[in-house]
Amino acid sequence: MTPKTTLTAVIAAALAATTGLVAAPALADHHKEMKAEPNIVQVAMSTGVHNTLVAAVKAAGLVETLSGPGPFTVFAPTDTAFAKLPEGTVATLVKPENKGTLTTILTYHAVAGKVTAADLVALIKQHGGTATLTTVSGGKLKARLSGDKIVITDAAGGTTAVTQADVMTSNGVVHVTDGVFLPG
Incomplete structure (x- = not known):
């Protein structure tokens, strides 16, 4: 070298x-x-803080989709974010009989296309302080700024901050979040 x-x-x-x-x-x-450049799944597998997300993606059968060409924007909850859910929630969701529900929750964390933090901030400003994103599952997320952080509000009214933005991948972008979005 x-x-x-x-x-x-x-x-x-x-x-x-x-x-x-x-x-x-x-x-x-x-x-x-x-x-x-790694794809979205490879990035999630490599962080050491997205083990629950990776296990959920595998249980939902979404590895191939999220490894595909995309592009996708994925809001990736950390293991700590999943741990904030009521006890037993993740264990219940990864059971085969709950694959449909798990898939809906995970695809609620993905948006078609590559939306960088700068794109998102521009959308927020363009729309008077709140931008609405349509997820792959068809649900809606509301994005706004709180100081210099992007905060996402899900359909259940929960708020989640983007703790690390713009992790570029070969098939899109990942934004790390401190919470799990619930579709309502």
């Missing part, structure tokens, strides 16, 4: 360690030895 390549690897490792996510492959364009 050249000194420049080593520095790039160190920077990428530092970014991954501080964000808990796969380093954005902007550096990969300059270095062929780095892997291609």
Whole structure:
């Protein structure tokens, strides 16, 4: 490895360690030895804080869809976000007999197309402070700004903050959230 390549690897490792996510492959364009940009599922699997989401995506049979070309925008709740749900909720949802409900909840976290944080902020401003997003499940999410954070309100009235925006993937973008959206 050249000194420049080593520095790039160190920077990428530092970014991954501080964000808990796969380093954005902007550096990969300059270095062929780095892997291609991961897809949404690969990113979720690599973070160490989205294990519940990954298990739910697998139980719902959505791995192939969310690994496909998309593009999708996924609001990805962390394990801590899932832990805020009433005890037993996740265990019940991942049972085979609840696959339909689980699929509805998970697709309520996805929007067709690639919507970056800047796009979302522009929509919020364009629509007088609140933007409405239609999810893949057909549900609605309301996005607004609270200070410098994007806050999402679900159909049940719950509010969730985007804690990390714009994790770019090969098939869209992921925004990490501190809560789970409920379709109502």
